[in-house]
Amino acid sequence: MLIAGLLALSDPPHDARVELGSANLGFGWLRVDEQSGTIAELGRGPAPASPDLEGTHGAPLLISPAFVDTHLHLPQFDSVGADGLGLLSWLREAVFPAEARWADPDFAGQMTTRVARKLLAHGTTAVAAYATVHHEGTRNAIRALSDAGLRGHVGQVLMDQEAPAELVRPAAQLVREASTLRPVGRIEPAVTPRFAVSCSRELLAGAGELAQASRALVQTHLSETREECRRVRTLHGAVTYTEVYRRAGLLGSRTLLGHGIWLNQKERAMLAEMGSTIAHCPTANLFLESGSMNLGENRRAGVRTCLGSDIAGGSDVSMPRVARAMIETAKSRRLLASAAFRARVTVPSAAQAWWQITTGNACTLALPGNGELQAGAIADLVIIDPARGPEGDREWSHRDDPIGAVLYGWDPRWITHTFAAGKPVYSA
Ligand code: GUN
Numbered sequence: 001m002l003i004a005g006l007l008a009l010s011d012p013p014h015d016a017r018v019e020l021g022s023a024n025l026g027f028g029w030l031r032v033d034e035q036s037g038t039i040a041e042l043g044r045g046p047a048p049a050s051p052d053l054e055g056t057h058g059a060p061l062l063i064s065p066a067f068v069d070t071h072l073h074l075p076q077f078d079s080v081g082a083d084g085l086g087l088l089s090w091l092r093e094a095v096f097p098a099e100a101r102w103a104d105p106d107f108a109g110q111m112t113t114r115v116a117r118k119l120l121a122h123g124t125t126a127v128a129a130y131a132t133v134h135h136e137g138t139r140n141a142i143r144a145l146s147d148a149g150l151r152g153h154v155g156q157v158l159m160d161q162e163a164p165a166e167l168v169r170p171a172a173q174l175v176r177e178a179s180t181l182r183p184v185g186r187i188e189p190a191v192t193p194r195f196a197v198s199c200s201r202e203l204l205a206g207a208g209e210l211a212q213a214s215r216a217l218v219q220t221h222l223s224e225t226r227e228e229c230r231r232v233r234t235l236h237g238a239v240t241y242t243e244v245y246r247r248a249g250l251l252g253s254r255t256l257l258g259h260g261i262w263l264n265q266k267e268r269a270m271l272a273e274m275g276s277t278i279a280h281c282p283t284a285n286l287f288l289e290s291g292s293m294n295l296g297e298n299r300r301a302g303v304r305t306c307l308g309s310d311i312a313g314g315s316d317v318s319m320p321r322v323a324r325a326m327i328e329t330a331k332s333r334r335l336l337a338s339a340a341f342r343a344r345v346t347v348p349s350a351a352q353a354w355w356q357i358t359t360g361n362a363c364t365l366a367l368p369g370n371g372e373l374q375a376g377a378i379a380d381l382v383i384i385d386p387a388r389g390p391e392g393d394r395e396w397s398h399r400d401d402p403i404g405a406v407l408y409g410w411d412p413r414w415i416t417h418t419f420a421a422g423k424p425v426y427s428a
C-alpha cells in the first residue's frame with residue numbers, strides 16, 4: 001500500500017540520556033509491505049505512483065510512527081474516573097475490586113481484546129502493561145494482545161502483602177508462575193513486582209533474580225505519593241525507596257519505574273548510574289493528585305525518562321493527550337518556580353513531545369524497528385487526517401508549528417488508519 005503525506009521523521013538527540021529528540025515533518029511517501037510487515041520503501045517529495053491513501057480535503061495526511069505507551073494497567077480500563085481518592089485508598093476501593101474480576105481467565109481475555117481495540121483506535125500499537133496477580137488471566141491477556149497485533153511487554157503482577165487476600169499469593173508461587181510465561185507473537189513477559197508496598201523483601205529479591213536470569217523487562221512503581229513513600233519506609237526500613245529496589249537487584253537498563261516524583265538527588269544519581277528509566281505519567285499524577293514530576297531535574301541528573309498513560313490512574317488512553325499533559329506539567333512547574341529557578345525548568349516542545357510518544361518510547365521499550373519512519377523499519381504506523389470532519393483544520397500543514405497545531409488541537413477521530421506490522425488493524 002502506497003501512502004503519501006507529511007512524514008513525521010525523527011531527529012535523534014545528541015545525548016539520549018539527557019535530551020529529548022524531536023519530530024520533524026517532511027513531504028514524502030512510503031510503501032507498506034503487508035507480507036514482511038515493514039516499510040518497504042520510503043521517499044521524499046511526490047509519490048512515484050497514485051497513492052492508495054492521501055489527504056482528501058486539500059490538506060496532507062500526517063504519517064507517523066504509531067504511538068507507544070510505556071505504562072498502563074489492562075484490568076483498569078473500566079475504572080477510569082474513580083475520583084476523590086489518594087493512591088493507596090484508590091487502589092483499595094477502586095482498583096483491587098476491578099482486578100479481582102480477573103480471577104476469571106475468560107473475563108481477562110475478553111477484557112484485554114476490548115482494551116486492544118481501544119488502544120489501536122487511538123493509534124497505540126506497543127505497550128508495557130500490567131495484568132493482575134492471576135496467572136491464567138495474565139496468559140490470556142498476553143494472547144489477546146498478541147492476537148490483536150500489539151507489540152511489547154506484559155507482566156503478571158507480583159503481590160504478597162498489603163492487598164486483599166484474594167489478590168495476594170505466596171512469593172515463591174508468584175516467582176515460579178511468572179518464570180513460566182513465554183513470548184507470544186510480538187508480546188514478551190515482563191517481571192512486574194507492583195511496588196514496594198505490596199511486595200515483601202523475599203518477593204522483591206525473587207523478582208530481581210528472575211529478571212537477571214530471564215533478561216526480561218522489569219516494571220514497577222517508584223515514589224508516586226508521599227504517603228506511599230512513608231509506608232515503604234515502615235515496611236522496608238530506613239533506606240531510600242530506590243535503594244529497596246537496588247538491593248533486590250531490580251535496577252538495570254531494562255527497568256521501567258512508574259512516576260518517580262518524590263526522589264532525592266542521591267536516588268536520581270543511583271537511577272542514572274543503573275541506567276533505569278522513569279515512566280513519567282503526567283495525567284495520572286494530576287488525577288490522583290500525587291505530585292508533579294521534575295522532568296528537568298531528572299534529565300539533568302542523567303535519568304532516562306519515557307511517557308505513559310497509566311490507565312486508570314490516568315484517564316486518557318490517547319498518547320497525544322498524555323504528551324500534552326507532559327508539557328502542561330512542565331509549564332505549571334515553571335509558573336510556580338521562583339525567579340531563580342525558572343530557567344532550570346525544562347519545558348518540552350510539541351515536536352519533542354511527539355518524538356517521545358513515538359521514537360523515544362519505542363527506544364525505551366527496546367522495540368527494534370519500531371518508532372522510526374525509514375525503509376526496512378517495522379510498519380507500525382498511525383495515519384492522521386487533521387482536516388477531517390466539520391471542525392477539521394484544512395490549513396494545519398501551513399501553521400507556524402504544524403506539529404503543535406496537531407498536538408494541541410488533537411482529536412482522536414482524526415486517525416484514519418492504524419497499521420501494526422504492516423496490517424491495517426484499525427480504520428475509520
Ligand atoms: N502503585 C501501585 N499500583 C499502582 C497502580 O495500579 N496505579 C498507580 N497509578 N500507581 C500504583
Ligand code: FE
Nearest residue numbers: 071258310313
Ligand atoms: Fe501504574
